Amino acid sequence: MNRNYELMFIVRPDMVDEDLNKLISTLESSVTTAGGTAKSEVWGKRRLAYRVGRFNDGIFVLMMIEATGAVVHEVERRLRVTEPVIKFLTVRTDEELKRLDKIKKIRDSKKKASATPAPVAAPVTPATPEAGTETPASAPV
């Protein structure tokens, strides 16, 4: 019953790269040992929209986790305790992914249905079927 989560956290800007990597690998390993997958991206230093703690900038890190809720709870607990982490936000994304998949499937099946007449008419009028499928996508100016 693994769910997909996106965990974004902000680390204080004066943190060293190696410490940051160490922190990330500790968190990732805590997820994988509990039976899940984790992938992280470091966004780098960005200006914050408002002052958090004493800082106006922060290093943003995004982690994509696929695990159970208990594992994520544990990761969050660790983040709360870790001193350099100043803010974090967890978003559950599996419902959203499901919805997007569904929409994509519907769109793909629609495209296939409208694409079948195209190869027949292709040698005669190559422009028309293309225009027919393209007009809904491009808003006429």
Added chain:
Amino acid sequence: MAEETKTPSARVGSSGGESRPERSERPERSGPRGPRPGGGPGGPREGGRKYFRRKKVCKFCVEKIEAVNYKDVRLLAQFVAESGKITPRRLTGVCTPHQRRLSRAIKQARNIALLPFAGRAQ
């Protein structure tokens, strides 16, 4: 709620009485009508016009943006006023389901310090 009927007294905003009934009767997805991009500088944002207002189309429906993520700050910042408040959909022309997702994404972005709660976004 009395949102759909003509109750101009309930609204504090400066939109005229004529435009609101039009808006509620019009289908929310203006896609099948032949979308006219209402993009560009959406006129006076504070709604000074009373009678004529261009037919606004939902930017998300037209461009078929399905996922509104809290991470794309540039997209979200277009729907946030100078004061940091979320612009109402009668001014931006966004359709209801997209407005709900957009507002959720903006609030998430505010929580993670990507957008300010109040004041200009730098």
